[in-house]
Amino acid sequence: MLGELIGEEIGEVTGVRVLSAEGGHAVLESSYRASGTLLGASVSDLGTYHSANRADGTLFGEGEGVAMTADGDTLTWHGSGVGHLTGSGGVSWRGALFYETTGDRFAQLNGIAAVFEFETDPDGKISAKVYEWK
Template sequence: MLGELIGDTQGQDTGRRVLSAGDGHVVVEVSFQGSGSYYGTAVSGFGTYEAEMRADGTLYGEGQGIDMTADGQSVTWHGSGVGHMTESGGSSFRGALFFTTSSPQLERLNGVVGVFEFDTTADGKSTGKIYEWK
């Protein structure tokens, strides 16, 4: 069951590269930076994910990153999800995130599975929402 909204994110791709391409199988690496919040605490950070185009046209992705508060507290995350390309040339993913932190402000994230909605435009702008999975 979905629970409380953990936070939201806005970002921009900072790099893209093809890791493999052959026989219609493509894996792309995307790096990005952005800002947002976790339970009302503002953060900014960056991350990288790999997205694989599967034979049926869907995408599978895995990523990791770090977000930091203005005073330098940090939280790392790892996640995976499935998605698809949009008609406008962007992508849309849904999946789960797992957090690790020693930050007093963000420690609540250690016991939470975050379920996310993450959408990008063709020019690499992204928005996302993360909810608790209870």
Template sequence: MLGDLIGEEQGRITVQRVLPSEHGLPPSVETTFQASGTLLGVTISDMGTYVGTLRPDGTLYGTGTGVIMSPDGAFASWQGTGVGTLGEGGTVSWRGSIVYLSDSPAFAGLRGVAGAFEWETDQSGKASGKLWAWR
């Protein structure tokens, strides 16, 4: 069941590039971002890259990976997957799941938890996200 809101962040897309298509599939877009916010009440910086591929129904399928760090050196890595929808003017809205790996005590609350996320990007490259615990 979805639980409490455990994280929020705001950031910006820093790089995008089109990846070549393979096996007759549409090309994919690789997006790298940087964001900051809080996770489990800890101030974090988040850096990640995800790849979105357009599907025949007009939605996107995406996978990503990244790292989060706190100002005092706690860190975690993450992997996520989700479905995106394209909006007017180049906005993209993602919904999906994310899992974390960390030995840092500050992020012990992420162990055994999958996160359900919302991630929004606007036409200027601004991004924001929310994360809920899924237990």
């Protein structure tokens, strides 16, 4: 069951490069920088993910990153998801995240799966929402 909203952020894509174009299926690496909240704390998030075109026109992606607070709390994340191109030229993603931290502020995230909605627009702007998955 989809649980409560635990995080939101907005930001921008900071870089994209082609990793492979074998067999007509492009694999891209995208990095982004975002800011928002996670469990009520203000965070800055840096992430990189790889996405691959699939035969049916959808995308599959995997990524990792780190979220940090201004006072030094950090947590890392790993995730994967599926996406599709939108009519406006962006990409809409849905998937799961798994967090890891040694600090107390975000310790409750160590034992959960979270699900996300991640949107990009043609200009490289991103927005995301993260929910606890119960």
